[in-house]
Amino acid sequence: MKPALFSVLCEIKEKTVLSIRGAQEEEPPDPQLMRLDNMLLAEGVAGPEKGGGSAAAAAAAAGVHDNQIEHSEYRAKLAQIRQIYHTELEKYEQACHEFTTHVMNLLREQSRARPITPKEIDRMVNIIHRKFSAIQMQLKQSTCEAVMILRSRFLDARRKRRNFSKQATEVLNEYFYSHLSNPYPSEEAKEELARKCNITVSQVSNWFGNKRIRYKKNIGKAQEEASLYTAKAQAAAQSMPSGDPTSPSEQGYGHMSQTTPTMIQVSQGQMMSPSRHSDVMISGLQMNGVHGEYPPVSMVGNNVQSQVGPE
DNA sequence: ACTGATGATTGCTT
DNA sequence: AAGCAATCATCAGT
Numbered sequence A: 001m002k003p004a005l006f007s008v009l010c011e012i013k014e015k016t017v018l019s020i021r022g023a024q025e026e027e028p029p030d031p032q033l034m035r036l037d038n039m040l041l042a043e044g045v046a047g048p049e050k051g052g053g054s055a056a057a058a059a060a061a062a063g064v065h066d067n068q069i070e071h072s073e074y075r076a077k078l079a080q081i082r083q084i085y086h087t088e089l090e091k092y093e094q095a096c097h098e099f100t101t102h103v104m105n106l107l108r109e110q111s112r113a114r115p116i117t118p119k120e121i122d123r124m125v126n127i128i129h130r131k132f133s134a135i136q137m138q139l140k141q142s143t144c145e146a147v148m149i150l151r152s153r154f155l156d157a158r159r160k161r162r163n164f165s166k167q168a169t170e171v172l173n174e175y176f177y178s179h180l181s182n183p184y185p186s187e188e189a190k191e192e193l194a195r196k197c198n199i200t201v202s203q204v205s206n207w208f209g210n211k212r213i214r215y216k217k218n219i220g221k222a223q224e225e226a227s228l229y230t231a232k233a234q235a236a237a238q239s240m241p242s243g244d245p246t247s248p249s250e251q252g253y254g255h256m257s258q259t260t261p262t263m264i265q266v267s268q269g270q271m272m273s274p275s276r277h278s279d280v281m282i283s284g285l286q287m288n289g290v291h292g293e294y295p296p297v298s299m300v301g302n303n304v305q306s307q308v309g310p311e
Numbered sequence B: 001a002c003t004g005a006t007g008a009t010t011g012c013t014t
Numbered sequence C: 001a002a003g004c005a006a007t008c009a010t011c012a013g014t
Helices: A002-020 A031-042 A052-061 A066-113 A118-154 A166-178 A187-197 A201-217 A219-238 A304-308
Strands: none
Touching (some): A031 A118, A166 A219
């Protein structure tokens, strides 16, 4: 009768609500879904709160270096995605719940006109669930994609490299050209350079690797640059007060006598630590020289994916 | 949009 | 393990 039916409905309703939040705990352990869930969990998008946002904000506020800034930016974006993901998820759960209730009411009314078996109800509810699970799946999918894009954009240094600051290039070039006969800095020298330039040792290694090969490939052009730096080094070594400290302007070369500094030219790199005092250069933070914002990775609409923007 | 410069990665050699 | 050579992907000036 009616009371019986009503209680059945209620029971189903409860089950519904419970099972929504654990779609993957249901029977079909959809491998795809599990993959998505695992990834979201691994990225910290799903799962328990982890004070991500505030930590990122704190890191951003605390100054620090390029890498860390980017990292914190990345985490901030991730937190954003996470939040949207959760609100969306909640929205879906709510909608599912409401819809189920609605259908229940409908069925209940129908039950006055014709007998409705619990099986039928079950079927209906299942259909609804499947629909909403599909939506959830989609949400998870696009969240995953958004995270992946974010990762590749922020964490893969190669995809988003920045040129070194002018001072850093200056320091590296000075070392390179004053050690042209043997442009292979030792581990300690690399560390020193890394410290001076505010980059990592492996970046120094990369730089010298690139420099050596590119110098070799185009000695003609490099020579001009070389003469510039050797002249600078000499000036610095002798601390010549007369001639102006040379115009540091990198592309100002051209005149400069043909000192043709080949790989052997510069005798011994004894004038190593010198110079670098000469020019003013951009004394401020090096990061204001480079571009500021990446593709607007903010604001997320309904679709989490829009979070990372096009490209 | 195109192009040269440049930092990073990959695969190979020594 | 370090370096070289080729290549990728982005930067930055035009």
